[in-house]
Amino acid sequence: MYEPKIIAFLCRWCASAAADLAGVSRLSYPANIIPIVVPCSGRVDPRAIIEAFLNGADGVLIGGCHTPNDCHYISGNFKAFKRIHILKKLLKQFGIEPERIRLEWISATEATKLVQVTKDFVETIRKLGPLAR
Amino acid sequence: MKERIGVFICHCGRNIAGTVDVEKVAEVISKHPQVVHCETYVYMCSEPGQKLIMDAIRNKGLTAVVVAACSTTIHYETFARVVEADGLNRYKLEIANIREQCSWIHINRKEATEKAIRIVLASIAKVSMDEPLYPIKAKVTRKCLVIGGGIAGITAALDIANSGIPVVLVEKSPTIGGKMAMLSETFPTLDCAQCILTPKMAEVARHPNVKILTCSEVISVEGYVGNFKVKILKHPRKVDPSKCRLCTLCERVCPVTVPREFDRGLSTRKAIYIPFPQAVPSAYVVDEEHCTKCGLCVKVCPTKAINLDEKEEIIEEEVGAIIVATGYDLYPGEKLREYGYGVYKDVIDSLQFERLLSSGGPTKGQILRPSDKKPVKRIVFIQCAGSRDDNHLKYCSKICCMYTAKHALLFKERVHDGEVTIFYIDIRAAGKGYEEFIKRVQEEFEVNYIRGKVSKVYRDKNGDMVVIGVDTLSGQKVTVRADLVVLALGIIPQLDRDLASMIKIPVDEYGFAQEVHPKLRPVECVTSGVFVCGAVQGPKDISETVTQASAAAAKVIELLTQEYITHEPTIAEVDKDLCSGCRICIAVCPYGAIEIVEGKAKINEVLCEGCGACVVACPSSAIKLRNYTDSQLINMVKAALTGV
Numbered sequence: 001m002y003e004p005k006i007i008a009f010l011c012r013w014c015a016s017a018a019a020d021l022a023g024v025s026r027l028s029y030p031a032n033i034i035p036i037v038v039p040c041s042g043r044v045d046p047r048a049i050i051e052a053f054l055n056g057a058d059g060v061l062i063g064g065c066h067t068p069n070d071c072h073y074i075s076g077n078f079k080a081f082k083r084i085h086i087l088k089k090l091l092k093q094f095g096i097e098p099e100r101i102r103l104e105w106i107s108a109t110e111a112t113k114l115v116q117v118t119k120d121f122v123e124t125i126r127k128l129g130p131l132a133r
Numbered sequence: 134m135k136e137r138i139g140v141f142i143c144h145c146g147r148n149i150a151g152t153v154d155v156e157k158v159a160e161v162i163s164k165h166p167q168v169v170h171c172e173t174y175v176y177m178c179s180e181p182g183q184k185l186i187m188d189a190i191r192n193k194g195l196t197a198v199v200v201a202a203c204s205t206t207i208h209y210e211t212f213a214r215v216v217e218a219d220g221l222n223r224y225k226l227e228i229a230n231i232r233e234q235c236s237w238i239h240i241n242r243k244e245a246t247e248k249a250i251r252i253v254l255a256s257i258a259k260v261s262m263d264e265p266l267y268p269i270k271a272k273v274t275r276k277c278l279v280i281g282g283g284i285a286g287i288t289a290a291l292d293i294a295n296s297g298i299p300v301v302l303v304e305k306s307p308t309i310g311g312k313m314a315m316l317s318e319t320f321p322t323l324d325c326a327q328c329i330l331t332p333k334m335a336e337v338a339r340h341p342n343v344k345i346l347t348c349s350e351v352i353s354v355e356g357y358v359g360n361f362k363v364k365i366l367k368h369p370r371k372v373d374p375s376k377c378r379l380c381t382l383c384e385r386v387c388p389v390t391v392p393r394e395f396d397r398g399l400s401t402r403k404a405i406y407i408p409f410p411q412a413v414p415s416a417y418v419v420d421e422e423h424c425t426k427c428g429l430c431v432k433v434c435p436t437k438a439i440n441l442d443e444k445e446e447i448i449e450e451e452v453g454a455i456i457v458a459t460g461y462d463l464y465p466g467e468k469l470r471e472y473g474y475g476v477y478k479d480v481i482d483s484l485q486f487e488r489l490l491s492s493g494g495p496t497k498g499q500i501l502r503p504s505d506k507k508p509v510k511r512i513v514f515i516q517c518a519g520s521r522d523d524n525h526l527k528y529c530s531k532i533c534c535m536y537t538a539k540h541a542l543l544f545k546e547r548v549h550d551g552e553v554t555i556f557y558i559d560i561r562a563a564g565k566g567y568e569e570f571i572k573r574v575q576e577e578f579e580v581n582y583i584r585g586k587v588s589k590v591y592r593d594k595n596g597d598m599v600v601i602g603v604d605t606l607s608g609q610k611v612t613v614r615a616d617l618v619v620l621a622l623g624i625i626p627q628l629d630r631d632l633a634s635m636i637k638i639p640v641d642e643y644g645f646a647q648e649v650h651p652k653l654r655p656v657e658c659v660t661s662g663v664f665v666c667g668a669v670q671g672p673k674d675i676s677e678t679v680t681q682a683s684a685a686a687a688k689v690i691e692l693l694t695q696e697y698i699t700h701e702p703t704i705a706e707v708d709k710d711l712c713s714g715c716r717i718c719i720a721v722c723p724y725g726a727i728e729i730v731e732g733k734a735k736i737n738e739v740l741c742e743g744c745g746a747c748v749v750a751c752p753s754s755a756i757k758l759r760n761y762t763d764s765q766l767i768n769m770v771k772a773a774l775t776g777v
C-alpha cells in the first residue's frame with residue numbers, strides 16, 4: 001500500500017501537548033506523521049510548507065490552539081488561519097490539491113482529536129496519491 | 134564553524150527500545166557528517182546516563198547535544214543542567230521526542246525506528262544552527278501606578294504598599310472611595326458600606342507608601358514592563374488640603390448652587406464643596422466649571438486655604454507596573470425611554486435609591502419621593518433595566534438581582550407597611566449566602582416578585598406612577614401603581630478609550646478591559662506589566678472586586694520584588710540592513726513589542742515573547758526568530774523528509 005509522508009507542524013503549547021498526551025495514553029496513529037514542533041501555528045511560514053512539498057511530503061498538517069482564546073501568543077492561530085487560507089488558493093493555481101494542507105485546532109487535552117485528525121488526513125492523502133513533482 | 138554534535142539515545146527501559154530499534158537509530162545517526170559521537174543508554178536521565186553526556190562533551194569536545202528521549206517538557210531542564218555543567222550553552226541542546234510522539238504510539242518496529250531516525254535528524258538540523266543565548270535582563274522600577282480610587286484601587290494599593298512597594302494612586306474625582314462610598318448597605322450581610330469602606334480610605338490616605346493624586350488623570354504612558362514613564366495631569370483643587378479645616382464657611386457664602394454628584398442630583402451643593410463628609414483627602418474643592426471666581430470664599434476662609442488661581446500641574450512618575458481599576462458606571466437610563474427615566478422625577482436609578490436609603494443621604498435615610506417629598510408607601514423595582522436586552526446591553530450585569538433584593542429588604546425595614554413589587558427576568562443569585570438572602574426577602578419580607586418585563590411607566594393624573602408589564606408566568610397583563618419606581622440599571626465599564634489605547638489594553642465588544650485569559654490569567658493584560666481588577670474588567674460585586682484587586686496586587690508584588698526581569702532570549706531580531714521600515718510587523722505583533730526607530734523596526738527584548746508572527750509577515754525576511762530561523766525550520770523539514 002502507498003504510504004504517504006506527512007509533515008505535522010505542531011504548536012508547542014496545544015497540538016504538541018496533545019501529541020504527548022496521545023503517547024501517554026498509548027493511542028496509536030499512523031507513523032506517516034512526522035512531527036515538527038514549532039512555537040506557535042503563527043510561526044509556520046508558508047515557505048516551510050512549500051519546502052515540505054518540494055522535499056517529498058505528500059501532505060502537511062498544522063496543529064494549533066483553538067480560536068479564539070487559546071493561542072499562547074494571543075492571535076497566532078488567527079494569523080495561521082489567514083495565511084493558510086491564502087496558501088491553499090495559491091497552491092490550487094499550481095495544480096496542487098488544497099486538501100494536502102490541513103489546519104486543525106487541537107487543544108492539549110484533545111489527544112483523541114489528534115488521533116482522529118491524523119488518521120483521517122492520512123486516508124485523504126492516500127486517496128489523493130503521491131504528489132506529482 | 135563545523136559543529137561537533139553528540140547524540141544520546143535513551144532506551145527508557147523498554148518504553149522506547151521496546152518499539153524503536155535504538156541501535157539501528159544510533160548506527161544511522163553516527164554516519165551523519167556533523168555527528169562526532171553517538172551512543173545509547175538504558176536510562177539517559179539517570180546519574181550514569183547524565184555522566185555519559187558530560188564525559189562525551191569533555192572528551193570529544195562536543196559543541197552541541199541532541200538527546201533522543203521523552204518529551205521536552207519532561208527532561209529538558211535536567212539535560213540543560215547537564216550540558217551547562219560542562220560549559221555548553223543550554224541553547225545548544227535539543228531534545229528529540231522519540232517516546233510520546235513515536236515509540237508509545239506505534240507498534241510496527243520498522244516504522245517506529247524509521248520515524249525515530251527522522252525525528253532525530255530534524256533535531257540535528259536544528260541544533261547545528263542553534264546559537265548560544267543568554268537570558269535577557271532588564272531593571273525593574275519598584276513602584277506601582279494604580280488608576281482608580283474605588284474599592285478595587287484602594288484594596289490593590291494597600292496590599293502593594295503593605296509589602297513595602299510604593300504606590301501612586303490616581304483618582305479622577307476629588308475623593309477616593311468610588312461607587313462603594315455611595316452605597317447604604319452591602320448584600321448579603323447588610324454591612325454598612327461607609328463603615329467598612331471609610332477605615333480603608335483613611336488607611337490608604339495615611340499609608341507612608343501611598344501617594345494619592347485626586348482630581349488627576351493619566352495622560353501619557355510610555356515604556357514597558359518594569360520601566361513605565363507616566364504623565365499625570367493634576368487639575369487644580371484650589372483648596373490646600375493641609376490648611377482646610379472643614380469649617381464650612383466657604384460653602385455658606387458661595388453663591389453658586391449645582392446638583393450634587395455624590396447624591397446623583399437628589400440634593401445640591403455649592404461650587405466650593407466637599408463631596409461627602411468622609412471624603413479623602415478631607416478637604417473642600419472648587420468646581421472649576423461652575424465657580425464664578427467671585428472670591429467670597431477666599432475672603433471668609435480663616436486659614437487662607439483657598440487659591441482660585443491655582444493652575445493645573447503635570448506630574449511625572451516612573452513605575453514598574455500599572456493596575457487599571459477604573460470601575461463602572463450605570464447604563465444611561467435616558468436610553469430606556471419606555472421607563473420614563475429623566476422624564477419623571479419619581480423614576481430613579483439604583484444608585485439614587487442607595488442615596489435615599491443612606492443615613493448620610495439627601496433624606497437622612499427616609500424614603501421620600503423626589504417630586505414632592507411625600508413618604509413612599511408603594512414601590513416598584515425594575516430589574517435588568519438595560520441588561521440582557523439586545524437593544525441595550527446584551528450581557529447580564531450580575532449584581533442587580535442581589536442589590537434589588539437588598540433594596541426591597543431595606544425599604545421594608547424602614548416602611549413596615551410598604552408594598553414592594555419587583556419585575557425580574559430571572560433571579561441570579563450565585564454566591565455565598567446569596568440564594569438564602571433572596572429567599573429571605575421573598576418569604577420574610579413579603580416582596581411581590583413578578584416574572585416579566587415592563588413595557589411602560591407613566592404618571593397618571595393623581596400623580597401616581599403606573600407601571601405596566603406582563604407576568605410571563607401567568608401570561609396576564611399587570612398594572613401596578615406606585616409612588617416611586619427604581620430602575621436596576623445595567624453596569625457599563627468606565628474606561629476611557631484614550632487611556633486604554635495609551636496603556637495598550639484591549640477591550641471587548643462592550644468596552645470592558647480584556648484579560649489575557651478568562652480562566653488562567655484573569656488579572657493580567659496582554660501588555661506585560663499591566664493588570665486589571667474590578668468592574669472595569671466585567672460586571673462584578675464588591676467581594677469579587679476585592680478578590681480580584683488582591684490578585685492583581687499579588688501579581689504586581691511578584692513582578693516588582695524581582696531585582697531584574699529575566700526573559701527568554703528566544704525572541705525575534707531585526708536585520709537592519711534588510712528592513713525597509715514597512716511597519717507590517719508592527720501590525721501583527723500581539724505585544725506591541727516593535728517600534729520604528731530611525732526608519733527601521735526595533736524589537737523590545739523584554740516585550741517580545743518569541744511567537745514568530747512577525748518573522749512570517751516580514752516581506753523582506755529581515756526578522757528572524759532566534760533559534761527558530763527560517764533556515765532552521767526548512768532544514769528540519771528537509772532532514773525529516775530525507776530520513777534514512
Ligand code: FES
Nearest residue numbers: 011040064065076
Ligand atoms: S501557541 Fe498554539 S497556535 Fe499559537
